[in-house]
Amino acid sequence: MNTADVDHLVLRLAVERIVRPVRGSVWRKNGMREELLGHLLEASDTLGAAGEVDAEAEAVRRLGDPAVVRASLQASVPWHEALGHLRLPFVGRFEWMLEGKPGDRPWRFAARLAWLALVGCVGIEVVICGLRQSVSAVMGLGALPWATLGPVVVVSTAALFVAMFLSGYGFARIGGPRLVARRSATPAWVKALLHVGLIAGMLFFFFALQELVPVTRGKMPWAKLFEGAGAGMAMLLFPVILTLGLWPALAHERRQYLKWGHLEVDE
Amino acid sequence: MDGIGGNRLRGHLEGMVLSVLADAEAHGYEVLQRLEAAGEGALRLKEGTLYPVLYRLEAEGLVKGRWEDSRNGRRGPRRRLYRLTAKGKRELGRVRTDWTRFVRVVGGILEAGT
Numbered sequence: 311m312n313t314a315d316v317d318h319l320v321l322r323l324a325v326e327r328i329v330r331p332v333r334g335s336v337w338r339k340n341g342m343r344e345e346l347l348g349h350l351l352e353a354s355d356t357l358g359a360a361g362e363v364d365a366e367a368e369a370v371r372r373l374g375d376p377a378v379v380r381a382s383l384q385a386s387v388p389w390h391e392a393l394g395h396l397r398l399p400f401v402g403r404f405e406w407m408l409e410g411k412p413g414d415r416p417w418r419f420a421a422r423l424a425w426l427a428l429v430g431c432v433g434i435e436v437v438i439c440g441l442r443q444s445v446s447a448v449m450g451l452g453a454l455p456w457a458t459l460g461p462v463v464v465v466s467t468a469a470l471f472v473a474m475f476l477s478g479y480g481f482a483r484i485g486g487p488r489l490v491a492r493r494s495a496t497p498a499w500v501k502a503l504l505h506v507g508l509i510a511g512m513l514f515f516f517f518a519l520q521e522l523v524p525v526t527r528g529k530m531p532w533a534k535l536f537e538g539a540g541a542g543m544a545m546l547l548f549p550v551i552l553t554l555g556l557w558p559a560l561a562h563e564r565r566q567y568l569k570w571g572h573l574e575v576d577e
Numbered sequence: 578m579d580g581i582g583g584n585r586l587r588g589h590l591e592g593m594v595l596s597v598l599a600d601a602e603a604h605g606y607e608v609l610q611r612l613e614a615a616g617e618g619a620l621r622l623k624e625g626t627l628y629p630v631l632y633r634l635e636a637e638g639l640v641k642g643r644w645e646d647s648r649n650g651r652r653g654p655r656r657r658l659y660r661l662t663a664k665g666k667r668e669l670g671r672v673r674t675d676w677t678r679f680v681r682v683v684g685g686i687l688e689a690g691t
Contacts, residue, residue, distance in 0.1 A: 328625070344654040345605055345628055351653040352606040353624070374623030382629035386636065 321350040324370040328380045333395040334387040342383060346373070416478035424471035580621035590622075590630050591639075592672035595665055598640060602660035605631060631659055639665035 325346045329339050350369045358365035373379060384392065586593075597603070597611040609627055613620055634640045640659045661669065 341657070342628065345657055346625070348604070348654045348656050349606045349609075349624065349628075372623075373625040376625075378623065379625030379629075382626050383632070386629040386632035388636070 318347075318351065318354075318366065320366045320370065321347060321354065324350065324373065324376070328373075328376045328383065332380060332384050332387065333392045334384075335391055335395070338387065338391070349373075416475050419478040420471045420475035423474045424467050427470050428467040581616070581619050586620070586622070590626070591634060592669070592676070594627070594630055594634060595639060595661060595669040595672065598659060598661045599666070599669060602658045604645070604656040604658050606656075608659070634665070635659070637664075638662060639668050 353369035354365040642657045642659045644655045
């Protein structure tokens with residue numbers, strides 16, 4: 311990224327190295343950034359006026375060891391806030407599923423997720439049906455109506471694609487995939503909710519499919535199917551609803567990103 | 578003679594910050610300048626550690642921070658001004674009393690052999 315046009319880059323990078331890894335709300339961290347940068351600017355002005363050759367570097371040195379300052383700042387964040395912004399390795403590993411990869415287009419992100427869901431659902435279904443079939447054979451219930459599952463799987467996958475496309479489009483509108491800083495700023499509980507919503511939605515669909523398994527040929531339990539699929543749809547729309555609900559906060563974050571987040575630092 | 582810093586200041590910085598804020602509100606850098614002026618050049622503060630102290634004091638209700646209204650032609654980001662609260666003033670009084678007693682007792686012991 312181009313950082314050549316950033317004023318006082320040395321100072322901003324020093325601030326960013328300290329503040330970015332702190333687990334806390336974006337508002338609190340931006341307050342810290344403003345204060346530390348203001349401090350460094352005043353300190354470098356004072357040092358420059360006193361004849362210091364490299365005033366900015368000296369001001370940074372006087373600020374102290376970044377790790378120590380960072381630990382002190384972290385200790386000043388309330389525990390519940392720090393807990394909410396804890397980096398969860400499991401969630402982080404699957405972030406791309408809901409947030410997309412940098413440079414992703416919404417349709418591509420949605421298509422990848424729908425494809426994974428399709429393969430996953432069919433795979434699980436095959437395993438479960440296989441198990442049930444072996445039980446059925448023992449109980450003499452006959453073969454399963456495999457043909458009825460196909461259309462439902464296709465419709466479910468299409469619904470997932472639409473839901474994820476809308477969610478991805480929402481993120482893209484506010485600069486989603488470009489917001490590198492957003493990944494560390496989005497509270498862990500929001501990420502966890504998004505993932506739970508997605509997984510729960512897929513499970514609801516899965517249970518809706520299960521309703522078809524014991525069906526006799528020629529009779530579909532439409533009411534039960536719609537009930538399960540409706541609940542599944544609601545859960546799949548959860549990421550979309552959450553995106554819309556968090557829109558003001560994410561838009562604020564984007565403005566902050568333009569000020570701070572595009573600086574590349576070693577954390 | 579070595580400067581006073583690090584572990585020797587641990588536990589005292591909060592009281593010192595309250596003390597320099599007793600006269601008038603100040604932003605972080607000004608707090609530091611007041612501390613250095615009062616320390617007669619003997620203090621060796623890592624400047625970055627001042628802000629966590631201010632945040633802790635604010636969380637405890639001992640100081641109250643506010644973003645300044647205007648920059649008055651000054652460059653850079655907004656500054657946050659801190660002032661002592663009523664609770665902070667009471668705490669400062671308690672810290673001063675404790676310190677006076679500490680100096681009297683420990684000083685008395687240390688000077689007894691001289």
